Amino acid sequence: MTASPRSRAAAQIQDAAWEILAERGLPGVTMEEIAARAGVAKTTVYRWWPTKSAVLMDALRERLLPRVAFPEDGSVRDDLVSQIEAVIDLFGSETGRAYLALVAESMHDGEVATALRERYVDDQRRAAIERLEKGKRKGEVLPEVDLELLVDSLYGALYYRVLVSHAPLDRAYARRLVDGIWPGEPNRRRPAGDDGAGPSTAEASMI
Amino acid sequence: MTASPRSRAAAQIQDAAWEILAERGLPGVTMEEIAARAGVAKTTVYRWWPTKSAVLMDALRERLLPRVAFPEDGSVRDDLVSQIEAVIDLFGSETGRAYLALVAESMHDGEVATALRERYVDDQRRAAIERLEKGKRKGEVLPEVDLELLVDSLYGALYYRVLVSHAPLDRAYARRLVDGIWPGEPNRRRPAGDDGAGPSTAEASMI
DNA sequence: AACAGAACGCTACGCTACGTAGCGTTCTGT
């Protein structure tokens, strides 16, 4: 998974792998196809990456990270909603499908699992938790809330929908989700008119 | 995925596939290996199942369902905790690894995805939601709670830990999880001594 | 007991993808 990106062929190889993934999914990505599409000898691909997953992991890097940066624009609640919207958008995109394909692959490949965690998952978790802790200091989040757990639940729900239940997942779900299990400040009430058909009331969404 | 289980060789084939999965993981399962291990011609395997996933799906059937039945012993909260404990136990078991391997496979195979949903996921969701609705009728759950969302969050957190963050997942997490985002009845308080270092207080865990 | 049809075993394909070896050619920096 630790590849050396400095090579003239590297970019072509990653682009080729990325294209094939978009067209035919992960099973359609083969080292032979990558080489052919990149106009490169198979040995050149193997020179830099041991597996197709490693190629894709590197190809994912620049494409994924900019999409899920954590905002610090407004209240914790609003920032959380917009970040989760970004994740939902991502999951619906080509890049997101690639990422999720690698998540699936990580079940059988410890290298992939480790790389995903070190490059994306851990950072995202950390950012989310830091944002929530800042919210705690500002009094927007009750101090006794278990932030690890909250993050598990929020993002777990997204992954669950995409990977397991295959229920539809649109941007509206972000607000429904956050308002549903939101650990807001005590006696918090949302302004009138901010309710988008979410079934939970302000009081009921309190942790 | 729609196999015909009536055949003398069927049981041996499923057992063989199951053994191989336990020993070498899903990538190690091949139609050739299944046939060899079962002491059966390769054509016989193909006669009944089109893919290795289909074989495993059927092999999973009797092994999985009995493990995650939904209890109706006590309060909703307690039943939820013990059912989630059962799921956590499952995820740590051989059967659970097999199930999760198929979940991962379902990313790339729509047949597997549909079969999993129809056989397991939808039923489990339905059982959980029915149990929670019963709780609503008894006043154990606030009527405005979004049950779909709650189930997404609870079970999503489990899948998230196992598939994505690879954080440790033990039985204690079940109570931590339920008490953390638990939509209990209004002004509910847990009895003293029931607190196992969970960071959330009774008030704070209210939705 | 005879018979038909299903189920099974066996062999042998052609195909794709894997991962590597060997060796000659081109590029790059100093």
Add this chain to the structure above:
DNA sequence: ACAGAACGCTACGTAGCGTAGCGTTCTGTT
């Protein structure tokens, strides 16, 4: 100009796929 890295090309051997052809055994009728 020269060395070393990077690359291209061909050619392997291996594994697994999915199918075809054909003969053998099992099973349940009548």
